Amino acid sequence: MSIHQLKGSKISTVVNIIPAEKLDNLQEDLIPEAERNSMVEHTGIRYRRRFSRENQSTQYLFKMGIEEILMLTQWSSESVDALICITQTPDTHIPAVSCVLHDEFEFSPSMACFDINLGCSGYVYGLHQAYSLLQSKMGETGRAILCCGDVTTILEEGDKSTQPIFSDGVSVTAIEFARDAEFYSYFNLETMGSGKTAISSFYNENKQEVMKLNGMEVFNYSVQFVPNHINQLLKHVPQSIALTGGILHQANKIINSAIAKRISLTGVDFPSTLYDFGNMASASIPVTLVDYLQNKNLSKVPPYILLSGFGVGFSMATAVVSLSGDLKLKMIEI
Amino acid sequence: MNQNEFLDLIADELLIAPNSVTLETEFRQIPTWTSLNSLLVISKIHEVTGIMVSAKFIAESNTLSDIYKLVQHS
Numbered sequence: 001m002s003i004h005q006l007k008g009s010k011i012s013t014v015v016n017i018i019p020a021e022k023l024d025n026l027q028e029d030l031i032p033e034a035e036r037n038s039m040v041e042h043t044g045i046r047y048r049r050r051f052s053r054e055n056q057s058t059q060y061l062f063k064m065g066i067e068e069i070l071m072l073t074q075w076s077s078e079s080v081d082a083l084i085c086i087t088q089t090p091d092t093h094i095p096a097v098s099c100v101l102h103d104e105f106e107f108s109p110s111m112a113c114f115d116i117n118l119g120c121s122g123y124v125y126g127l128h129q130a131y132s133l134l135q136s137k138m139g140e141t142g143r144a145i146l147c148c149g150d151v152t153t154i155l156e157e158g159d160k161s162t163q164p165i166f167s168d169g170v171s172v173t174a175i176e177f178a179r180d181a182e183f184y185s186y187f188n189l190e191t192m193g194s195g196k197t198a199i200s201s202f203y204n205e206n207k208q209e210v211m212k213l214n215g216m217e218v219f220n221y222s223v224q225f226v227p228n229h230i231n232q233l234l235k236h237v238p239q240s241i242a243l244t245g246g247i248l249h250q251a252n253k254i255i256n257s258a259i260a261k262r263i264s265l266t267g268v269d270f271p272s273t274l275y276d277f278g279n280m281a282s283a284s285i286p287v288t289l290v291d292y293l294q295n296k297n298l299s300k301v302p303p304y305i306l307l308s309g310f311g312v313g314f315s316m317a318t319a320v321v322s323l324s325g326d327l328k329l330k331m332i333e334i
Numbered sequence: 335m336n337q338n339e340f341l342d343l344i345a346d347e348l349l350i351a352p353n354s355v356t357l358e359t360e361f362r363q364i365p366t367w368t369s370l371n372s373l374l375v376i377s378k379i380h381e382v383t384g385i386m387v388s389a390k391f392i393a394e395s396n397t398l399s400d401i402y403k404l405v406q407h408s
Contacts, residue, residue, distance in 0.1 A: 220388050254377050258380070
C-alpha cells in the first residue's frame, strides 16, 4: 500500500460534459435479443452515451470544460498554477494536451502542465497530483484544474465486450488550496502490473489502435485486490471522519456490487450511474459524484467522501477527500 | 461444496434446467455460456466459496469437472 496524507486542498467546482445521445442496450443488435434483458440486468447498463463524431475530441471537450470552470469560479487564466489532463484517447500524443490547452487559454508561463496516461483510476491519481503540487508550491494559496475523460473511438466496431459497456464523457475539476485550511485528504495509490492484459490496446491490420477487454480478468483483479486496497486506506483515516458516501468507478454492476460488499463500511451509500451513463472510464467518478450530490444540501451532509478508481493497468487509487459546502456542480449534455 | 450444489449453482447462473448438465459437460458447449454468464458463474463461486477462479484457469479448462476440482474442498 502507498498511503498519503495531504493538507489544505479541496474540490471547488466540477463540470461534466457528457453526450446527450443515448444508445439503448435493449435495442443493441450486437447482443442476441434473448440475452439483452439479462445483459442489462447484470451489467446494470441500459444506456451508453456517444458524442457525435465531430465532438469526439478530448481536447475540444476539455477546452469546453475549462471555459465553463473559469466562468463558474471567476478565476482569471493567469491565476491558475497547474493544469493536469488525464486521458488515454488524446487527439494526438505529441505534444501533451495540457500544453496545447495552455496555449489556447493563454495561461501563465509559471503554470505546471502535464498529461497522465491512466484510465479508470485516473481521476483519483489526478486529484493526488494536484493536491501534492499545490501543497508543495511556495505561497499561501493555489489553484489547479484537472481534466479527465476519454472517447470511445478506440473500441472495435462489433466488439460485444466493449461496445455495450463504454461511454464517452469528460470532466473538469477546479481545485483550491489554502495553507491555513485545516482539512486533510487521504490517498492510497497502488498498481498490480500483472493485470496489464486485462484491458489493453493494439494496432490492427488497418494500423488502427483498438482496445480489448478481458471481462473475467478485470473481475478477477477488481474483486481480489480493490476491496483490500480501499480497506487499507480506511484504516489510516481518523475514525472521527464521517463519510457522505462512496463513489466507486462505474465498471459494471457485477464488479461494483462485489466490491461494495467487501468494503469495511456500514451505512454508507455507493451510488450508481451505470443504468443511464454506462462506464465513462476516468470520468465515471466525477460524473457519479455530481449526479449523487447535485440535489443534496451540502451543508447538511458529512463533509467527506470516498472516491475509488480501478482498472486498466491494473491500477488502483482511492481517496477520502473533504467536501466543501459551497461546492459548485454542473452536468452539461451536448 | 458438494457435486450437486456445484451443478445447481452452474444451472442457476446459466439459466438452464438443474439436471441438464453433469461434471462431464464441456462448459463452452452450453448454449448460455456467454462471456457475461461465465462472469456470473465465477462471481457466484467466489461469493459462495471465497475461491477466485481465474480467467487463465477457465481458458485452460474444458469440462465442469475441471472447475469443480478447484472448489470441491471449500
